[in-house]
Amino acid sequence: MTQDDKLQILKDILLKDEHEYALSLEQKLKDLEAVINQQPNLSKKINPIIDDKLLEFVEEIPETLGPTITETLKAEIKNSQDAVVEALYPIMGKMIKKYVQKEIQLLSEAINNKMNNTFSFESLKRRFRAKRSGVSEGDIILQDHFKPTIEQIMVIEQGSGIVTSEYSKTQNIDQDTVAGMLTAIKSFAEDAFQAETQNLEYIEYENYHIHLQNFSNYYIAVVISGAFTATFRNKLEDKLLDFAQNVINKTDLENSSILATKLKAQFEHEII
């Protein structure tokens, strides 16, 4: 055995463990590098942890952030009450209307039942026509009289009665004084019945029917000639609520000419 061999054996004895250890460390490092440097591998490791944390966070949100969010919302709503009311008005109107409509439908069905049980030659004729056209008998009686027509439509500021905008078929009604009078009558009626939440919705004047659709900062007055039937009124209300919700925006209320154009576009051909 040479000196060298001996030395080698000694080396082996002293360093073999270390060497293997170093090799295994090197391998581990390589593995780790593979994990860290390659996105998919890293994701596989980390995602579950993040998911867990995220889940925890989401579960805790109501407790940690909830009060802050609620406060912020509350303050925001309070600061922009007008805007909120303006936005909710048409929607609320529709909801209430749906409810009332349903009630009325029930009532109307009850009446129709009664009518079905009565019998006359006239009603037989009417019933025949109603069947053919699909329109209710009662409405046919009225439509026979005369068709409803929108003569004028005005968007009027609540309180002051100032006309924000208007559209009329014929320019023979003085909008400013009419709108003022309507507003005064409305204020009077609402005062007299001491019902702040109740609005005057209908006025008859000579041969005209005036339908008033209330919103928070303004109301829309529609002057109608002809027969103001429930069907017509219903459709008109829907159209006005839609108009307020989808067509009118805040800038329109400050610009009478833009609003006038929109009014004309929507209500000129009153095929309601």
Place this chain on the structure above:
Amino acid sequence: MKLSKKVVLIGHFGVGKSSLIRRFVENTFTEDYKVTIGVHILKKDIQIPETNKDVTLVIWDLEGNDDITNTRPSYLIGTHGFIYVFDLTRPNTYKNLEFDLNYIKERYPNLPVKVIGNKKDLVTNEFIKENKEIFKQYVDLYTSAKTGKNVEEVFNQLAKSLV
């Protein structure tokens, strides 16, 4: 774009609110007294002197009320300017001037209020001088719906402060 303003005339019974408006809008006058019931609404398009701006005054002629606190609040909502009228010949119509004006100012701060002593044709300049203490502090103009004196001025001045 058209500019419209709501102007409200307020004051005791029979002080000449309707007469002032009739003089301003139609340039007429009548001695007959027709009490206003509720409210009457008239309008006049005017051009403001100097600035040449067009404005429509929608004028609310309220029924007279000896107690301003009985005025229907809903008639006053959205008002842009007030004309407070009293009758120079009837002390009853101006004895509560301060209270009445405060009542308006409290509820409608920042709104212009023109205070006018009407029926000037029935009193002398001496009378006004004698009562200077009462009037000077509050009154903007002395008017006569009968002769038309200062009527246009009242509305023009108010309109000017509105635009």
